[in-house]
Amino acid sequence: DQQVKQNSPSLSVQEGRISILNCDYTNSMFDYFLWYKKYPAEGPTFLISISSIKDKNEDGRFTVFLNKSAKHLSLHIVPSQPGDSAVYFCAASPYTGTASKLTFGTGTRLQVTL
């Protein structure tokens, strides 16, 4: 049972344009959502997160939007840069605290072309 889904396995965007990565979840107990960037043979790098009490969080070129009623979140990267090319995972956890577990989506491979 895939509780966090990223339905687009890959996305190609031209440099300078906006990249929009989508994520859907089914567990209504999820309270905290994160986006990670991952290169091959490396661990995920934290990008940005959002709590369920918010619907938007922005950090530089990265903005995460949360639609709780639709159980949907998205990551916007603008402008996209070639260095953004990587696999992006969304993740969710049901509660706060150091012991809360993350459930990951299947990832979206972003390719930013020149």
Add this chain to the structure above:
Amino acid sequence: GAVVSQHPSWVICKSGTSVKIECRSLDFQATTMFWYRQFPKQSLMLMATSNEGSKATYEQGVEKDKFLINHASLTLSTLTVTSAHPEDSSFYICSARDPSKGAGNQPQHFGDGTRLSIL
């Protein structure tokens, strides 16, 4: 920021041997660490939660006797893959959250992973 170090980064060994992977929190103390496994082109799957000074909590379907976890100090957790076989070949990643950042929502920080190849 919080740094998690994992060692070794790559292991190749014969079937039947045991392999130990270390996960260290370098600039914070972690009472809880997490171990994940990732197969090629798949998601990260949580294997177990490592608790300092107590037994690890394993996810459903993960064999505790196969994947031994020890969290003997606040900065070190180890995962030992016992009697490894080719099907255990995978990418293993650990993570931890810095509790000093507060009790609120804080991200987990990941090590760089260990690629295990069993021949």
